Amino acid sequence: MKVGIPRGLLYDQFHPFFTRFFTELGAELVISPQTNKSILDAGVQYCVDEACLPVKVFHGHVCHLRDRCDLVFIPRIMQLYKGEYICPKFCGLPEMVTNSIPGLPEVISHPVYATTMARLRQWAMASACPITRDRRRVKSALEAAVDEQSRFRTGYHDQGYPIKVALAGHPYNLYDTFINMNIKKKLNNLGVGVITEEFAGGEDTAQEVRALFKKPFWTFARKTYGFIAALASKKHVQGVVYISSFACGIDSVIIELVRDRIKDFPMLVLKIDEHTGEAGVDTRVEAFADMLERSCKHESDHSPYGQCLYSCKSPV
Ligand code: SF4
Incomplete structure (x- = not known):
């Protein structure tokens, strides 16, 4: 089973979690390349005009994966912290993409509430369904993914500049x-x-x-x-x-x-x-x-x- 992961929106922040999760389930990953001119052009072509640039670029990444995988993962990231949300565009991202880009394979788009382990488990069980129904395997894939993400650091902090x-x-x-x-x-x-x-x-x-x-x-x-x-x-x-x-x-x-x-x-x-x-x-x-x-x-x-x-x- 080939799972396509678009390198757009919060991919740079959460790729350790998502890539490890699907790899542990036994899926082969197909990740879109770094954003480039043809990805931007495809995004602009398919996305609605009113959307912001990152959402258009995300459409371009999905377009790139369209004929290269069996499933496309479109993360519907709802909450990372209790009492706060990300952005309305994230909540409706899967609908936006599937209505704009024809001919997509099956889409994994269950809402991600990363506020408690119990809610993440619900997401993991639902998202793993097209790949495996082995609950023990899903549970251990989730634990490995959480561990991978917890060790990941990003950000810039330059030293030595005037x-x-x-x-x-x-x-x-x-x-x-x-x-x-x-x-x-x-x-x-x-x-x-x-x-x-x-x-x-x-x-x-x-x-x-x-x-x-x-x-x-x-x-x-x-x-x-x-x-x-x-x-x-x-x-x-x-x-x-x-x-x-x-x-x-x-x-x-x-x-x-x-x-x-x-x-x-x-x-x-x-x-x-x-x-x-x-x-x-x-x-x-x-x-x-x-x-x-x-x-x-x-x-x-x-x-x-x-x-x-x-x-x-x-x-x-
Ligand atoms: S917060 Fe929402 S509207 Fe703003 S750039 Fe991100 S996706 Fe676009």
Whole structure:
């Protein structure tokens, strides 16, 4: 049995869990390649126009798998933490994809509530059905998958750069180098290091979120807001680069909340969609890096200590 796994949306965060689970069940995996131009073009062709870029790219990955597997896995990730949801697009992703792309093989799309082991077990039993009904095998595949995921680490935390920025946004915008046009490399080449939310201090982040008048309903909103607010308010970084998907409702809320909290702290918001040109991104990133360098120099020239007041103090 060949199970196709699209390398889109939260694949970069949870591939250890999903790939180990299906491998332990005895399935052969077919994983779509890194996002490229033909995957993007297929996604744009099949997906509805109104969707955000990551959802279009996900459609392209499914398209790539269409004739290469017996089953396609479309994770309907509902909850990672109690009382919070991911995004409405994730809840309806399987319906969106199956209605947009004709000729798909059978789809595995049971909702994933990763809040307790009992709920994960329900997902595992339902998802394994087309491959095996051996409950003992499914149980041990799930345990192996949970173990694999618990040992997986992701994120960036550059050292040794004169300037450091918080690189913020949804994980698929940060880790898919085709979507973000390799923003990390661009920044590094300009002498700017990056840190992502996986390396931010958990308590500082939680404190910032607790200070909000209402706890965010969306996991991305809670994490990204807390990360930026904590690092900017403590001057652990000199600026923020936010990669935002055009037409993402959650991003529009996060950006307003963040702006209200960090005021005039330097933040570059790069809105991306399938029409975004790389030359425009380069110009904005270069201008931002230049501005950070000048403000750092200005601060050092006026500091009684002869160093940049905003020099990065690593949070970890
Ligand atoms: S959170 Fe935003 S970018 Fe992500 S899937 Fe939802 S709408 Fe798209």
